[in-house]
Amino acid sequence: MGMDRSKKQESIQDFLTYLRLERCLARNTLLAYKADLEKFCAYLEQEKQEGNPELAGEDTIRGFVGFIHKSGLAERSQARILSALRAFYTFLQIERRIENDPMEIIDSPKIGKYLPVVLGVGEVKALLGSLDLSHPQGHRNLAILELMYGCGLRVSELIKLRLSDLFFKEAFIRVRGKGSKQRLVPVGKPAIKAVEFWMRQRRLMPVVKSGRDIVFLNRHGAPLTREMIFLIVREQAKTAGINKAISPHTLRHSYASHLLENGADLRIIQQLLGHESILTTEIYTHLDASKWQASILEHHPRRKRKYFQGRLLLDKENSATFADSLRVWRNW
Secondary structure (H helix, E strand, O other): OOOOHHHHOHHHHHHHHHHHHOOOOOHHHHHHHHHHHHHHHHHHHHHHOOOOHHHOOHHHHHHHHHHHHHOOOOHHHHHHHHHHHHHHHHHHHHOOOOOOOHHHHOOOOOOOOOOOOOOOHHHHHHHHHOOOOOOOOHHHHHHHHHHHHHHOOOHHHHHOOEHHHEEOOOOEEEEEOHHHOEEEEEOOHHHHHHHHHHHHHHOOOOOOHHHOOEOOEOOOOOEOOHHHHHHHHHHHHHHOOOOOOOOHHHHHHHHHHHHHHOOOOHHHHHHHHOOOOHHHHOHHHHHHHHHHHHHHHHHOHHHHOOEEOOEEOEOOOOEOOHHHHHHHHHOO
16 A cells, blocks of 8 residues: 555645745746656656655666656656756755755756747748737737737746836836746837737726736736737747747747847846846857858858768758857868
8 A cells, every 4th residue: 555645745745835935936837846746756656656755765766767768758858857856855855854865876868958949030020010900909919929029028927917017108117027036127119009009908898807907818808828828929920921830938039039139248138038047048149159150151152062071061941050060160
């Protein structure tokens, strides 16, 4: 007989409470940690008929690592799960619930540098210009896209944006980010104009109690969901003829990338995005490097030789990584 399920989950619940109260992590982050740890508990029950993670030793952890590796999960997903386990067992040690950390023997899988999809300036213009403003929700959707691109907002930040967060006379908005942290972000005239047009419609709508101070509402006067924002962005991209697989976060990536391309300081971009670490923001320097790399290869006199020493240097569908290109250049 396994132990009582509520007892099994006690240490995980305590860990999540610690993350919420001490680390001030956002709800979505907590849910991701919970899901990853529940995968581990399910593995324990399957293999050991026992779901208490406090009893897991090094052999059990090795078995779980092999299990998730064989499951076909992407290396990034595997790394995320192991990161959750590492934080969990560190917490158990701090709380003196375990003596030895079974994760000490485990190396995280090595994953390549992830470069997010971004839109070009022309693609952003096409996206914003493709909205049907005669449609009842046209002005609302334009305001959503203008703010996401104009201020680099996360979906969670957009749907929580309040009327009391708008300071258009000062050209700022107040953003409530991860862990309830707040920041002020400059907002440009196109976004201000789009929101003001939407506000004229919003004032004529019946609004439910939960939506009274929320900027963006559905046709019933209730706050929009994350899923609805994803749908709006993807459907509008299709209308604009953009073939890239984009999400609302693509607009945030594009905002940061375009700021960097036009000379903005990386530290300023970090503050505008609400990144806790500059290391997170540095991904955009790799995007910028890949662009000038592509420009050099495109305009170099040797560009006509599309293949050199059997390796594809550059084409529109397959761009060599920065490191690979440097290695090829050294062989020229």
